[in-house]
Amino acid sequence: MARTERNDLEAFLAVARERSFTRAAAKLGVSQSALSQTLRGLEARLRLRLLTRTTRSVAPTEAGERLLRTLGPAFDRIDATLAELSELREKPSGTIRITAGEHPVETILMPALERLLPDYPDIKVEVDVDNTLTDLAAGRYDAGIRFGEQVARDMIAVRIGPEMRMAVVGAPAYFARRPRPKAPQDLTEHACINIRLPTHGSLYAWEFEKGKRELKVHVEGPLVFNYAPLLLQAALGGLGLACVFEDQVQEQIAEGRLVRVLADWCPPFPGYHLYYPGRRQPTAAFALLVEALRFRD
Structure with missing residues (x-):
């Protein structure tokens, strides 16, 4: 069927159902004169009168009624099928691959996925x-999660978490044996729990800042880990001081199981960001994940 023929049949269907050129023209978004001309052209090609027109009404002829009974359900099925296909196209689906450290996965990514995925069963992460x-x-990977200051400039970065702070903590039992450090330099006299950085393989130098002063202290102690949660466990056991994310120890500090020191040397820094290349067109599924992760003050 030619496109013009389909348009003419849709015009007939609108007039026959509305029983009015005025209402049908408004529904189709055309003028009454254009609609009337379309119907006259259709009748001329078919060599049949399809509509009976009077000054007060419009009604299908016998031929028009037969065409209406055939066209109506057929066009309704076509419209319904097109609507279903549109819904299928717009239904978010597909697999999203993300790389991230365990801390942002546990504190940010997993809570977002718990909110998102139940409503979108065709999305896989x-x-x-x-x-x-x-x-x-x-x-x-489709995206990664890093601190804002680590994201390359050629990447799109979306803030997904609040500002963060580090916290130097020790157990009360540890401080029963050692004085509390008053400045970062005092850490050289303490047993500190180290972590080996996975990227470079070196030990993490504890970073401090106060006003315009910035310090990096290479600490020493009896333990070195490459798994961050063990730092907290060792500190709770009184084995030394640990430098960890503030949110990881707030509960233990509030309960008195850990004591925080050097808080005035640990200012906030940019928190986690989701980053991804800007050259790729995001899928509907990926766009949904970005919005689920986006941080809102």
């Missing part, structure tokens, strides 16, 4: 828990 600064293209 693959999470690679990795604390290294992974290359997205090499790993075929």
Whole structure:
């Protein structure tokens, strides 16, 4: 069927159902004169009168009634099928691959997925828990999560968490044996629990800032881990001081199981950001995930 023929049949269907050129023209978004001309052309091609027109009404002829009974359900089925296809196209689906460290996965990504995925069963998310600064293209990832200051400038970055702070903590039992440090330099006299950075393989130098002063202290102690949760466990056990994310120890500090020191040397810094290449068109599923993660003050 030619497109013009379909348009003419849709015009007839509108007039026959509305029983009015005025209402049908408004529904189709055309003028009454154009609609009337379309119907006259259709009748001329078919060599049949389809509509009986009077000054007060419009009604299908016998031929028009037969065409209406055939066309109506057929066009309704076509419209319904097109609507279903549109819904299928717009229904978010597909697999999203993300690389992130365990801390943002536990504190930000998982809570967002718990809210999002039950409503979108066709979205699948693959999470690679990795604390290294992974290359997205090499790993075929759709996105990664890093601190804002670590995101490359050629990436799109979306803030997904609040500002963060570090906290130096020790157990009351530890401070029963040692004085509390008053400045970062005092840490050289303390047993500190180290963590080996996965990216470079070196020990993390504790970073401090106060006013315009910035310090990096290479601490020493009896323990070195490459798994961050063990820092907290060792500190709770009184084995030394740990430098961890503030949100990881707020509960223990409030309960008195840990004591915080050097808080005035630990200012806020940019929190976690979701980052991804700007050259790719995001899918509907990925756009939904971005909005679910986006941080709102």
